[in-house]
Amino acid sequence: xxxxxxxxxxxxxxxxxxxxxxxxxxxxxxxxxxxxxxxxxxxxxxxxxxxxxxxxxxxxxxxxxxxxxxxxxxxxxxxxxxxxxxxxxxxxxxxxxxxxxxxxxxxxxxxxxxxxxxxxxxxxxxxxxxxxxxxxxxxxxxxxxxxxxxxxxxxxxxxxxxxxxxxxxxxxxxxxxxxxxxxxxxxxxxxxxxxxxxxxxxxxxxxxxxxxxxxxxxxxxxxxxxxxxxxxxxxxxxxxxxxxxxxxxxxxxxxxxxxxxxxxxxxxxxxxxxxxxxxxxxxxxxxxxxxxxxxxxxxxxxxxxxxxxxxxxxxxxxxxxxxxxxxxxxxxxxxxxxxxxxxxxxxxxxxxxxxxxxxxxxxxxxxxxxxxxxxxxxxxxxxxxxxxxxxxxxxxxxxxxxxxxxxxxxxxxxxxxxxxxxxxxxxxxxxxxxxxxxxxxxxxxxxxxxxxxxxxxxxxxxxxxxxxxxxxxxxxxxxxxxxxxxxxxxxxxxxxxxxxxxxxxxxxxxxxxxxxxxxxxxxxxxxxxxxxxxxxxxxxxxxxxxxxxxxxxxxxxxxxxxxxxxxxxxxxxxxxxxxxxxxxxxxxxxxxxxxxxxxxxxxxxxxxxxxxxxxxxxxxxxxxxxxxxxxxxxxxxxxxxxxxxxxxxxxxxxxxxxxxxxxxxxxxxxxxxxxxxxxxxxxxxxxxxxxxxxxxxxxxxxxxxxxx
Numbered sequence: 278x279x280x281x282x283x284x285x286x287x288x289x290x291x292x293x294x295x296x297x298x299x300x301x302x303x304x305x306x307x308x309x310x311x312x313x314x315x316x317x318x319x320x321x322x323x324x325x326x327x328x329x330x331x332x333x334x335x336x337x338x339x340x341x342x343x344x345x346x347x348x349x350x351x352x353x354x355x356x357x358x359x360x361x362x363x364x365x366x367x368x369x370x371x372x373x374x375x376x377x378x379x380x381x382x383x384x385x386x387x388x389x390x391x392x393x394x395x396x397x398x399x400x401x402x403x404x405x406x407x408x409x410x411x412x413x414x415x416x417x418x419x420x421x422x423x424x425x426x427x428x429x430x431x432x433x434x435x436x437x438x439x440x441x442x443x444x445x446x447x448x449x450x451x452x453x454x455x456x457x458x459x460x461x462x463x464x465x466x467x468x469x470x471x472x473x474x475x476x477x478x479x480x481x482x483x484x485x486x487x488x489x490x491x492x493x494x495x496x497x498x499x500x501x502x503x504x505x506x507x508x509x510x511x512x513x514x515x516x517x518x519x520x521x522x523x524x525x526x527x528x529x530x531x532x533x534x535x536x537x538x539x540x541x542x543x544x545x546x547x548x549x550x551x552x553x554x555x556x557x558x559x560x561x562x563x564x565x566x567x568x569x570x571x572x573x574x575x576x577x578x579x580x581x582x583x584x585x586x587x588x589x590x591x592x593x594x595x596x597x598x599x600x601x602x603x604x605x606x607x608x609x610x611x612x613x614x615x616x617x618x619x620x621x622x623x624x625x626x627x628x629x630x631x632x633x634x635x636x637x638x639x640x641x642x643x644x645x646x647x648x649x650x651x652x653x654x655x656x657x658x659x660x661x662x663x664x665x666x667x668x669x670x671x672x673x674x675x676x677x678x679x680x681x682x683x684x685x686x687x688x689x690x691x692x693x694x695x696x697x698x699x700x701x702x703x704x705x706x707x708x709x710x711x712x713x714x715x716x717x718x719x720x721x722x723x724x725x726x727x728x729x730x731x732x733x734x735x736x737x738x739x740x741x742x743x744x745x746x747x748x749x750x751x752x753x754x755x756x757x758x759x760x761x762x763x764x765x766x767x768x769x770x771x772x773x774x775x776x777x778x779x780x781x782x783x784x785x786x787x788x789x790x791x792x793x794x795x796x797x798x799x800x801x802x803x804x805x806x807x808x809x810x811x812x813x814x815x816x817x818x819x820x821x822x823x824x825x826x827x828x829x830x831x832x833x834x835x836x837x838x839x840x841x842x843x844x845x846x847x848x849x850x851x852x853x854x855x856x857x858x859x860x861x862x863x864x865x866x867x868x869x870x871x872x873x874x875x876x877x878x879x880x881x882x883x884x885x886x887x888x889x890x891x892x893x894x895x896x897x898x899x900x901x902x903x904x905x906x907x908x909x910x911x912x913x914x915x916x917x918x919x920x921x922x923x924x925x926x927x928x929x930x931x932x933x934x935x936x937x938x939x940x941x942x943x944x945x946x947x948x949x950x951x952x953x954x955x956x957x958x959x960x961x962x963x964x965x966x967x968x969x970x971x972x973x974x975x976x977x978x979x980x981x982x983x984x985x
Contacts, residue, residue: 301396301416302374306432309334309467309493310343317381317428322460325349327428329462329500331450334493335524336469338444339371340437347381347430350423362431363417364396367593371436378418381428394421441540441594445526447647452480452520455504462500466524467493475528477645480520481505498522511821513834513896514637525647531695533632533646537594538691541611541630543619546599553603557623567626567660571667572676574620578669579741580781582616583607594648613669614654621658628658628667631688631699638686639895641698657688664702673741675784677708681737681838684895705872705893706840710739713766713843715811720848720882721938722926723798723805726967728945729770731763733788740779743786747779763790766811770794771963773948793945793963798921805921806859813843814873814888815913819897819905830899835870837892847919849882855922856882864915869905870894877917884919931971939971958984 306312313330320327328347333340348359366373378394380387396416420429437446450464468474470492478484482502487494508516527533547554560573582602586609596611599619608616614630621628632651634641644650656667666682667674674681682702690696711733718728735743749755759775772792779786798805821833849856858879865874872891878884897905931939946964953960965980 299368299398299414301398302372303390304374304376306343306376306434307334307341310434313345313461313463315347315381315428315430318383320460323349323351324458324460325351325355326457326459327461328430329453329459331462331464333448333450333466334468335446335448335466335472335474335526338438338442338446340446340448341434342437342448343432343434345430345432347428350425350427350429353425356423356425359420359429360423361417361419362429363415364433365413365415366435368414370439373416374434374436375416376432376434377430378420378432379430380420380423381430382424382426387422389418389421392421394418439594442536442648445536445647447523447525447527447645447649449521449523449645449647449649452482452484452498452502452522453500454482454502454520457501459501463497464500464522465495465497466522467495468524470494472526473528475525475645475647477523477643478521479518479523479643482520484522496522496524506827509822509828509831511834512831513639515640515643516831518637518640523645523647525645525649527646530646530689530697533648534689534691534697535693535695537632537648538630538693540595541615541618541691543599543615543622546615546619547623548600551600551603553600553620554623557620560620561624567624568665568679569676570624571621571626571658571660571665572674572679574617574624574626575667575669575674575679576784578613578617578620579672579674581606582613582669584613584670585609610654610668610670614656617656617667617669621656626658626660628656630654630691631657631666632691633683633685633688633701635683635685638684641687641689651689653685655683655685655688657690666701671738671741673737673739673744673784675736678706678737678784680704681706681708684838686895703893703895705891706838708736709734709840709842709889709891710737711735711841713811713813713841715766715843715845717794717810717845717847718941719796720851721942722850722928722931723807723921724796724925724928725939725971726793726795726942728791728941729767729794730791731767731789733762733766735786735788736784740784740786743777743788744779744781747777747786759788759790762788763792767792767794768810771946771949771960773945773952791945793942793949801920803923805925807919807921809845809847809884809886809917809919811843811845812875812886812888812916813841813890814875814916816841816890817868817871817873817909819869819902819909821902823899823902828899832896832898833869833902834896835892835894837895840891841889843886843888845884845886847884849884849919850926851882855924856884857920858884858917859920860915860917862917864912866908866912867893868908868912869897869901873912875916879919886917928970929972942967 310332313328315328327349328345330345332343350356350359364373378389396418399415399417448466452464453459453462470489484498487496502520560570564570583606585607596615597608599616602608602612602616618628618630633653633655634651635653641650658665658667665679668683682704685701687698687700689698714732716730746755746758755777756775759777760772763772764770770792772790775790777788797807797810823829856879858877862878863876870893872893875888877886950960961980961984965977968977
C-alpha cells in the first residue's frame, strides 16, 4: 500500500517500477500513443537524457502506461552504466509489452528486438531483508552492439488492473524539473470525456488544463519544468512533495473508504475452538477494563506476530485473514491490524480500521482521493471518550504508553457508509519515552574527574529496539551501543560495568553504566561555576531559517511526539560549604509547542535537578519562531548554575593525607583498564592524563609506557 513517486533518475535509467504479466510480450504501441521522433544528428543540447516520454490512459477499469526513454551513450562510462536495460513488474496485475529497443547511430536505426535480442525474466525481491515480499519480476537485457556515440531508445507499455480497486483506477507521476539533464520530456494522462475523475496538481510550475480530442481528455506537462524554488527541509512535508500530477476515478474520500472496507471483514473470523479464540478468552478473563484489554491485545499482536509484507496476488491492498495471520505468525500492517480489530471486537471494544500516511500525512487533504496516498493501516479505538491509535506493526506498547498519538496527522476510517479524512489527536504523552537518572560524585573535589552512575530507561517503541540488544549478552556491540547512548548524556566518558536489560511486562529497557567523566566546572574570576549535565530541558531548539521572503509563512516541523525526563544528583566536596545556586529553583514554560520544566535544590553538599521536555504541538508557525527563540534563550539562561566558594581545592593540593581522596578515582580507572581489550590502550592514556593533572608524573609515565 506504499505510495510510490518514482525518482526521476531511476525512471530515466530505464529501471522504473512498472507492473506486468509473467512473461514479456512484444507488440507495437497502441494507436493512442503519440510517438516522438528523435533527430540524432541535430540535437538542441548535449543533455545525456535525450527523451523521457510518459503517457498514460485510464479506461474501463484499467490503467495503460506507455514509457519511452532515450539515453545518449556519449562516453565509455555511459556505455557501461546504461548497457543493460530493465523493468520490474508485479505479475498479478497486468502485462508488460515491449515495443522496441533501438540503437540510433546517426541516420541509422538498429532494431535490437527485430535482430533477435530478448529480455530475460528474473525474480528480484529487493526488500527481502526488510521482510518486504512484493512478488516482482524483473526483465533485463544486455544491449548488444552498443557503441559510444549511440542513442539507446526503449519503448514499452504496462497494463494495470488492481484486484482490490475493482473498476477504479489511480495514477500519479512526479514531474522532472531543471536542472536535471533532460533534453525533452512529457508526462500525460488521458481518460474518456464521459468519465468522472478527480485530479490534483501539486507544485507551482505552469501545467495547462486538460484538452479534449477524439472523445478523450488529455492532461499534459512538458518536461523539464522550471527549477522549483528552494524550500527549507525542516518544513512540514506538505511543503516538500514537489511537482506532481494525480488522477483517480474515486470521487472523494468517502468513495475510497467504501471501496476499501469490503476487504476487511472481521465478523466471525476467529474460529471458536482455535488457539486464538482461547487467547482472546484469556485476556477477557484477566481483566474487565476495556483499556487494559486493548493494551493486552495490542501487545500480543506486536510481540507475537512478526512483520512480513506479502504483496503477491493483490497483497499490496488485500489482507490475509485474521486466522491465517495467527497461524502463520507473520503479517504486514493490513494483516496485523485486521487481526487486532477482530480481537478487539470479540473483547467488546469499539474500534475500526483507518488508513494513514506515515510521511507527509499533513498533505493528505490537498491530494486526490485514492488509496495510493496511504502507506499504512492502523486501528482506531474509542474507550471512555478517548481515542487511541493502535499500530500493530510498532513495538513496545503497554498500558502506560498506549495513549501515544503517532505523527500521521490525518486518517481515513474504513466504513461501509464511507467517511471523510479525520485529524489525529494532538495529545501530549502521559509517559516519558526516556528517563535519565545520573548520579555524580564530586566529593573529592570539583576540579577532579567525577565518578558517575547512570541509568537510562526507554519505553514504547524506543524501548522495544533495545530488546534484541539486551539478548546479546556481554558483547562488543552492547559496549559500543551503551557508550553511544551514555555519552550523548554525559559527554566523553570512561565507562565500566555496562549492562542492558529489558522487562517484557512493562516494555521497559534499562541501560546502566558506571564511569568517570571530566569536570564541568569553569573558573569565573574568583570562583568556579558549573552548568549541570543531563538536562532534558535543554534538549530542544528552534534553529530554523525563515529569512527569505518566500519562506516567512512556512511553519517549522517539530520533532515528536517526544517526552524526556532527567534526574540529576550531584555530591559536592565534603566540608567545603559555601556552594550557591544561581537562578530560580523552579521554572516551567511552554515555548514554541514544547513544554519545559526544571526544579533544582541545593542542600549542603547535595545538588538535585529534575527536568522534563515534552512536545505538545506538531509544528510551529513561522510568525512564532522569533518569539520562541527569544523565550528559549531566556529560559535556558534561567536554568540553575552551581557556584563554588571562593576557596576551592586546586589540583596541586592533593598530597600527604589528602592523597587518599583520590583512591576512589584510582580504583575506577583500574577497573576500566582491567575491562579494556588487550589492544585498547585508551584506558591507560586516560589515566595518564589524570595522573599528570594531579602531578603524579611517575604514575603518568608508567601508564604511557604501558599504553605503547
